[in-house]
Amino acid sequence: MNSEIMSKYAEIAFGFLKAFTVGGLICMIAQVVINYTDLTAGKILVIFMVSGIVLQGLGLYQYLVEFAGAGATVPISGFGYLLANGAIQGAQKGLFGAITGSFSAASAGISAAIVFSFVMALIFRSRSKKN
Amino acid sequence: MTGRDNENLNKKYLEYVDSLSPPTSHFKNCLRAFGVGGLICCVGEFFRVVLRDVFLLTGDELAGTVSITLIFLGTLLTGFGVYDRIGRHAGAGSIVPITGFANSVASPAIEFKTEGMVYGLAAKMFIVCGPSLVFGVVSGTVVGLVYWLIAL
Numbered sequence: 001m002n003s004e005i006m007s008k009y010a011e012i013a014f015g016f017l018k019a020f021t022v023g024g025l026i027c028m029i030a031q032v033v034i035n036y037t038d039l040t041a042g043k044i045l046v047i048f049m050v051s052g053i054v055l056q057g058l059g060l061y062q063y064l065v066e067f068a069g070a071g072a073t074v075p076i077s078g079f080g081y082l083l084a085n086g087a088i089q090g091a092q093k094g095l096f097g098a099i100t101g102s103f104s105a106a107s108a109g110i111s112a113a114i115v116f117s118f119v120m121a122l123i124f125r126s127r128s129k130k131n
Numbered sequence: 132m133t134g135r136d137n138e139n140l141n142k143k144y145l146e147y148v149d150s151l152s153p154p155t156s157h158f159k160n161c162l163r164a165f166g167v168g169g170l171i172c173c174v175g176e177f178f179r180v181v182l183r184d185v186f187l188l189t190g191d192e193l194a195g196t197v198s199i200t201l202i203f204l205g206t207l208l209t210g211f212g213v214y215d216r217i218g219r220h221a222g223a224g225s226i227v228p229i230t231g232f233a234n235s236v237a238s239p240a241i242e243f244k245t246e247g248m249v250y251g252l253a254a255k256m257f258i259v260c261g262p263s264l265v266f267g268v269v270s271g272t273v274v275g276l277v278y279w280l281i282a283l
Contacts, residue, residue, distance in 0.1 A: 012180055019176035020169035023228070027168025028161050030223035035157045041226045041235060045263040048227055050270050057274040070175035073194060074201065075168070075227045076263070082194065083267050087275030091282060098279040102271030108195035109202060109229065110264070113236045114256070116206040121240035121252050124210035 015069055022071035045076055052080025082106055160222055167224030175201055205233030235259040
């Protein structure tokens with residue numbers, strides 16, 4: 001019993017280590033790209049989201065998600081994985097599912113981003129002048 | 132002073148500034164991006180473990196709730212001006228995680244609020260993240276169509 005609990009804790013701790021390493025590595029790849037190309041945030045978001053979609057389209061990104069958990073789903077490429085996965089699952093139901101799948105999988109994230117940003121914009125004022 | 136002299140002076144001044152400014156360390160940048168990105172993913176992992184083991188969520192609901200929580204934190208920290216301060220040091224470490232996506236939505240919304248609710252806040256909200264949504268949905272739909280054609 002005791003060793004069972006210990007092994008569960010060890011598993012969770014190992015999960016954090018994997019999430020830190022894989023998530024950090026993905027961000028480091030992005031930093032290397034920025035260092036050598038001077039791309040802006042918008043383009044980095046596009047590149048990583050599309051690469052997540054392409055990797056999951058080839059059926060590869062899910063292995064990274066199984067291995068690293070949040071380390072693979074938290075970076076924006078994980079959002080791309082979610083889009084592609086929704087489209088693939090929708091495609092099994094038919095043409096309509098193939099078209100609606102990607103947006104419905106991402107709807108939680110997109111709705112949250114829009115609603116929370118709207119609320120925050122109502123509450124806060126721009127402080128870019130102050131620093 | 133003639134125009135050419137002025138140009139030379141500017142050039143010399145820029146060289147002088149370059150010689151005095153500290154060299155941008157690519158290695159240090161990468162290390163910071165690794166650390167901050169990894170830490171944000173660990174926060175995500177923390178919420179994943181708590182939501183899975185305490186609130187007993189699974190599958191899509193689990194992944195979606197973790198995303199929503201992180202997006203909420205990202206927009207809140209953007210509102211307080213903390214996220215931009217992190218981003219100044221962390222570079223890609225703060226852009227690539229989903230909190231960076233939330234920051235890219237909230238930051239222009241807050242900044243352009245002064246230009247009005249409709250053409251300021253609402254329209255400028257997508258100025259940074261809009262392209263990634265466009266390319267994301269287009270390529271996601273292409274993947275869906277390809278899988279549908281293969282299954283036919």
